[in-house]
Amino acid sequence: MKTVGLLGGMSWESSVEYERIMNEAVRERLGGTHSADLLLRSYDFAQIEYYQEVGDWDAVAQILASDARHLQDVGADAIVICTNTMHRVAAQIEVAIDIPLLHIADATAAAIDAVGLDTVALLGTRYTMEQEFYRGRLEQHGLTVLIPDEPDRAVVHDVIYDELVQGVISDDSRAAYIEIIERLQEEGARGVIAGCTEIEQLVSPEDVEIPLFPTARIHAMAAVEFALAEE
Numbered sequence: 001m002k003t004v005g006l007l008g009g010m011s012w013e014s015s016v017e018y019e020r021i022m023n024e025a026v027r028e029r030l031g032g033t034h035s036a037d038l039l040l041r042s043y044d045f046a047q048i049e050y051y052q053e054v055g056d057w058d059a060v061a062q063i064l065a066s067d068a069r070h071l072q073d074v075g076a077d078a079i080v081i082c083t084n085t086m087h088r089v090a091a092q093i094e095v096a097i098d099i100p101l102l103h104i105a106d107a108t109a110a111a112i113d114a115v116g117l118d119t120v121a122l123l124g125t126r127y128t129m130e131q132e133f134y135r136g137r138l139e140q141h142g143l144t145v146l147i148p149d150e151p152d153r154a155v156v157h158d159v160i161y162d163e164l165v166q167g168v169i170s171d172d173s174r175a176a177y178i179e180i181i182e183r184l185q186e187e188g189a190r191g192v193i194a195g196c197t198e199i200e201q202l203v204s205p206e207d208v209e210i211p212l213f214p215t216a217r218i219h220a221m222a223a224v225e226f227a228l229a230e231e
Contacts (some may be wrong), residue, residue, distance in 0.1 A: 001026070001037050002227045003053075003108065004102075007086070007093075008066055009042030010087045011165035011209050014197040014216060015082040016175065020176045021220040029228060041074050045165065052085070061089035065096035072097050080223050082193050083214055085125045086171070088120030096114050100226070105134055107222035108193060108215050110140035115211060117191045119144040121184035124195030126157045152180045166200035185210055213222065 004022070008015025022036040043063075051060045064086065068079045078100045081087055087104055094101045112120055120138075122145050128134045129147045138145050148156060159173045175197070181192050190210055194200050197216035205212045 001030075001034075002077035002229075003039060003075050004070030004223050004227050005039045005041070005068065005079045006082050007043075007071075008074060008082035008226045009045060010086055011045045011198065012025070012042060012081040013165065013167060013201065015040065015042060017099045017197065017200070017216050018080070018082045018220045018223075021217055022224050024222055025073065025221060025224045026228070029224070034226065035076065037222060039071050041071060048086070049161070051056070057088055060086065061092035064089055065093045068093045068101075069096050072099050074148060078102050078226055082216070082218065082219075084128050084134060088127055088131065090133070102219070102220040102223055102226060103137065104138035104165075104215055106141070107219050108213055109138055109143060110193075110222075111218045112143060112193075113141065115191075117211070119146065119188050119190050120213070121146045121148075121181060121189035121192040123148070123156050123180070123192065125160055125200060126153060128195050129153055129156070130176055138193075142176055144188075146184050146187055148180050156180060159202070160198060162194050164196070164202060171203055174202050174207065178207055181208050181210070182220050188190060 006015060006018060026036045027034050079097060080102050084104055090101060091104060105222060122129055135145045155176055163170055163173055190212060192210055193213045194215055199217055200214040
């Protein structure tokens with residue numbers, strides 16, 4: 001089994017899900033007392049959030065790239081960033097390491113392609129919804145990506161930072177998300193990407209009429225496939 005290095009704690013609710021999914025999947029595949037071989041670097045998310053707010057992505061890139069290199073040096077065979085938004089600095093991390101970076105948008109696009117969809121809605125932080133680093137990566141896979149209009153984008157973003165990353169799950173916020181997804185469905189979306197890993201704690205596939213693509217689970221399972229693949 002290969003060792004996977006996790007850059008997590010952005011928020012920790014997200015990386016805990018990655019660990020749970022990966023450990024359960026490895027145990028299911030290999031049986032017995034098997035679990036995933038993981039190295040985790042977890043952060044004080046308040047520091048990361050500050051850099052996001054002030055737009056200092058270079059500072060974030062330096063921190064994550066240095067830590068990715070350290071995980072490689074202590075035995076990681078691949079790196080996983082346990083968050084959608086921080087793939088904003090994926091390119092800087094890739095040039096700092098000599099092992100694969102398993103990109104969340106690539107894994108998500110593969111899952112969407114597997115069910116034959118080409119037009120999807122994307123919910124996430126403002127950075128993920130509005131900036132090119134994520135939408136552009138999906139579009140490179142031939143997908144048409146729809147995002148909410150304002151003020152819906154503000155609602156999606158604010159619920160993530162004011163509630164979900166603080167462990168708050170609200171029925172009112174769930175209802176608001178479902179209404180936003182329904183509007184995007186009316187605009188032509190045939191599926192919806194939970195493009196912030198914490199969204200999966202709020203909205204489940206049973207809550208919506210179109211397929212929901214839970215990026216944390218998709219990404220974690222792609223990491224398991226890498227870890228268990230034969231040489």
